[in-house]
Amino acid sequence: MQAIINGIMLGGFYAAMMLGFSVIWGVMGVINLAHGEFVMVGAYLTWLMSDGAGIDPFVAILLVFPIMFVFGYVLQRVLINRIVDRPHLVALLVTFGLSIIMANAVKLRYTATPRLTDTALSGVWSPYGGVTIPRTKTGILVVALLIMAGLYLFLHRTKLGKSIRAAAQNKQAARIVGIDVNKIYAITFGICIAITGVAGALISSTQAVFPFMGPPLTLRAFTITALAGLGSIPGALMGGITLGLVESFIGIYVEGIGTNLAIVASFALLWVILVTRPQGLFGGLRPAEEPQPL
Amino acid sequence: MNGDPLLEVRDVYAGYLDFDILRGTNLVVHPGEIVCVIGPNGAGKSTVFRAVYGLLKVRKGQVLFNGEEITNLTPQQVLRSGIAIVPQLRSVFPQMTVYENLEMGMFVESNKARVRERIGVVLDLFPRLAERTTQQVHTMSGGEQRMLEIGRALLLEPKLLMMDEPSAGLAPSITRQIFDHVRRLNDEIGLTILMIEQNARQGLETSDRGYVLELGQNSFEGTGQELIENPEVRRAFLGGR
Numbered sequence: 001m002q003a004i005i006n007g008i009m010l011g012g013f014y015a016a017m018m019l020g021f022s023v024i025w026g027v028m029g030v031i032n033l034a035h036g037e038f039v040m041v042g043a044y045l046t047w048l049m050s051d052g053a054g055i056d057p058f059v060a061i062l063l064v065f066p067i068m069f070v071f072g073y074v075l076q077r078v079l080i081n082r083i084v085d086r087p088h089l090v091a092l093l094v095t096f097g098l099s100i101i102m103a104n105a106v107k108l109r110y111t112a113t114p115r116l117t118d119t120a121l122s123g124v125w126s127p128y129g130g131v132t133i134p135r136t137k138t139g140i141l142v143v144a145l146l147i148m149a150g151l152y153l154f155l156h157r158t159k160l161g162k163s164i165r166a167a168a169q170n171k172q173a174a175r176i177v178g179i180d181v182n183k184i185y186a187i188t189f190g191i192c193i194a195i196t197g198v199a200g201a202l203i204s205s206t207q208a209v210f211p212f213m214g215p216p217l218t219l220r221a222f223t224i225t226a227l228a229g230l231g232s233i234p235g236a237l238m239g240g241i242t243l244g245l246v247e248s249f250i251g252i253y254v255e256g257i258g259t260n261l262a263i264v265a266s267f268a269l270l271w272v273i274l275v276t277r278p279q280g281l282f283g284g285l286r287p288a289e290e291p292q293p294l
Numbered sequence: 295m296n297g298d299p300l301l302e303v304r305d306v307y308a309g310y311l312d313f314d315i316l317r318g319t320n321l322v323v324h325p326g327e328i329v330c331v332i333g334p335n336g337a338g339k340s341t342v343f344r345a346v347y348g349l350l351k352v353r354k355g356q357v358l359f360n361g362e363e364i365t366n367l368t369p370q371q372v373l374r375s376g377i378a379i380v381p382q383l384r385s386v387f388p389q390m391t392v393y394e395n396l397e398m399g400m401f402v403e404s405n406k407a408r409v410r411e412r413i414g415v416v417l418d419l420f421p422r423l424a425e426r427t428t429q430q431v432h433t434m435s436g437g438e439q440r441m442l443e444i445g446r447a448l449l450l451e452p453k454l455l456m457m458d459e460p461s462a463g464l465a466p467s468i469t470r471q472i473f474d475h476v477r478r479l480n481d482e483i484g485l486t487i488l489m490i491e492q493n494a495r496q497g498l499e500t501s502d503r504g505y506v507l508e509l510g511q512n513s514f515e516g517t518g519q520e521l522i523e524n525p526e527v528r529r530a531f532l533g534g535r
Contacts, residue, residue: 159397165397166387173385177446178370178402 001131003252004245007138011244015236016144017199018221018228020192021149027168027188027229027232028084030091035221038193041198042068043115043209044106050117050204057205058139059115061158064201065194072193078187084185107211114208140202145207145237147195152233154191164188168231223266226273243269298354298361300325300486301346301377301454306355308345314353315341318511321456321488328480328487329517332494332532333507339490340382340407342507343458348372360453374402378452380443382459388432392423392442399446410455416445419479430450441475448485457489461496469493473500498522506530 021035032038045064049055055063079098083091115119119136155161167174167184174181200209207213228235246265303321307314315338323329333339337504344350346357348369357365364375373379387395396416400409417424420441431439441459460476462467477500479485491497498504498518506514506527514527521527 158400162390162394162398163401167388169386169387169389172383173387174398176373176379176381176385177368177399178373179398180370188453 003026005131005133006252007245007248008241009134009141009244011241012144012221012237013137013199013202013240014224015240016147016195016202017217018224018240019148019233019236020194020196020199021218021221022225022228022236023151023231024189024192025225028080028162028185029088030080030084031088031095031156033092033218034102034214034258035095035196036217037099038068038072038100038196038198038214039203039217040106040209040211040214041071041102042197043204043213044110044200045197045262046201046204046211047115047117051115057119057170057201058143061198061201064197068197069190069194071197072129073186073190075193076189076294080189081182081185099218103211103214107111110210110211114210115204116208117204119205123173134206136205143198143202147198148233148237151191151195155233158186181270220266221274223270226270299323299358300360300487302348302356302358303342304356304358306342306345306357307353308341308350308355309353310350311491315510316345318355319507319510320512321505323488325453325486326480326484327503328476328489328501330497330501330504331488331490331507332492332497332504332521335492337507338510339507340458341416341510343379343381343456343490346372346456347377373450376451376453378447378450378455380440380447380455380457380460382462384439385443386431386439386446389430390435391428391430393427396423396440396446396449397426399449402450412449416448419448420445420475423507433463435468436464437471440464440468440472444472444476444479448479450532453486455485455487457487459490459492461491461493466496469496473497476500495522 017039018035021032024030024032040063044081045067046057046060049060050057079094079119083094117185119139155165163174163179164184164187166177167179167181167188171181174184203209220243224236224239227239227242243266246269250265299322300308301321301323303319306316306319309315319338320344321329321331321342331342333337341350345352346364348364348367348371352365355365356363359372359375359377362375364372364377367375369379377398387398390398396413397409400412403409403412417427422438423442423445426434426438431442434442444457444460457476460472464472473496475498476487476489480487489497489501498521500522504516504518504521505512506521514521514524516524
């Protein structure tokens with residue numbers, strides 16, 4: 001029972017954490033290997049606000065979102081826009097380099113000392129039995145679900161959101177109807193990075209924040225994307241919870257492995273999915289067949 | 295024909311890298327006409343299209359629309375000047391509904407009431423689409439998707455509709471339906487159409503006038519019927535007989 005609760009809470013966080021990765025890939029075809037580093041930067045921003053100005057991490061989200069949006073928007077305009085439409089290898093190299101730069105820049109400025117933020121939401125509920133429900137993680141789950149619902153409504157109900165889906169599904173057709181695809185890409189990147197940064201804010205009070213926390217998160221984003229299908233939000237939730245449950249069960253029930261090695265589960269899961277269902281379990285933003293150029 | 299031409303392509307040179315596919319192409323479309331461009335593969339039919347629509351740089355010559363020069367404008371500018379395009383390859387958004395696709399066709403219009411009004415008008419012209427506004431587009435047939443592309447192109451009330459091989463990838467009977475519909479749009483709302491067709495006979499039968507494009511230059515010009523009856527055109531493009 002405890003494993004299930006932990007798994008669902010972890011999974012909710014993973015789902016919100018990986019959405020940006022999946023949507024960026026789905027919309028502009030860029031695999032962002034620096035994804036985990038954006039989580040890290042969001043976490044550091046939160047720590048700075050919490051440590052310096054006493055802002056609760058859950059309140060800091062309101063500031064982290066716009067700051068990370070601007071960061072993402074500008075980064076797309078000056079850097080990522082140059083690698084859209086190039087072979088995957090170019091995007092992989094550039095974002096990998098970006099991840100190294102980001103991690104080391106943060107290390108230079110703030111050292112590698114692990115940080116943690118405090119939230120007023122700490123403590124646990126123990127409704128019955130030996131089961132405990134940590135309040136912070138409940139808060140994280142709630143915010144994660146709100147983010148997912150918000151993104152879903154944005155993509156399906158607003159004109160801007162619909163034009164993002166349109167650009168993802170058929171870029172040439174989007175140009176024909178007058179959508180400025182480059183601008184859409186920059187906005188998409190900004191929103192995705194903002195969500196990713198918020199995920200960093202969420203994690204900052206339950207996990208140590210340090211410069212090199214990114215790569216395992218990127219790996220999980222990869223795994224869940226494979227589970228979920230590109231840009232699928234319901235898929236992200238299911239995929240995130242699946243991975244959360246797998247990690248949590250392995251952590252609790254497999255003797256001598258512990259949570260550090262739980263990440264092996266990501267690899268194993270990724271391998272199994274890629275072999276058996278390479279298109280993902282839930283479909284997504286992309287059509288079954290790639291649209292061809294005009 | 296009567297009056298000033300709507301579209302005029304004057305002695306245009308355009309191509310890829312430094313190789314010109316179009317070498318002095320001339321083309322005129324008058325208001326209310328259906329004009330069809332036929333020609334063998336590689337003659338530059340689609341290149342004409344791309345050059346007019348600003349997807350390809352015109353190196354020499356002029357493109358005039360409604361008496362104004364539109365040479366080398368961006369596709370967005372061409373769209374605003376009143377030319378809509380239906381490209382050869384699928385240009386629908388497959389995982390959106392018919393209605394969402396139409397909304398996207400009105401992307402450049404910010405007045406919501408006007409968007410609803412125009413979508414209503416287009417749905418009246420295409421009853422098949424009106425029946426399935428909430429259907430996901432990837433579940434519809436090729437012919438229905440083509441109709442949606444044409445309908446979407448009409449949303450912004452273009453003065454000229456350009457279609458690149460509307461019959462591409464469609465069964466002959468479906469092609470017939472598409473051409474009939476195009477003809478009806480021309481009769482009912484006086485839509486001016488420039489199309490490029492591989493399917494020369496059906497294309498010319500639907501059209502008022504036609505051009506034959508060979509090696510980037512026009513070799514024949516005439517009414518649809520004249521071209522169908524021209525022995526040389528018959529031998530080259532209409533399968534002899």
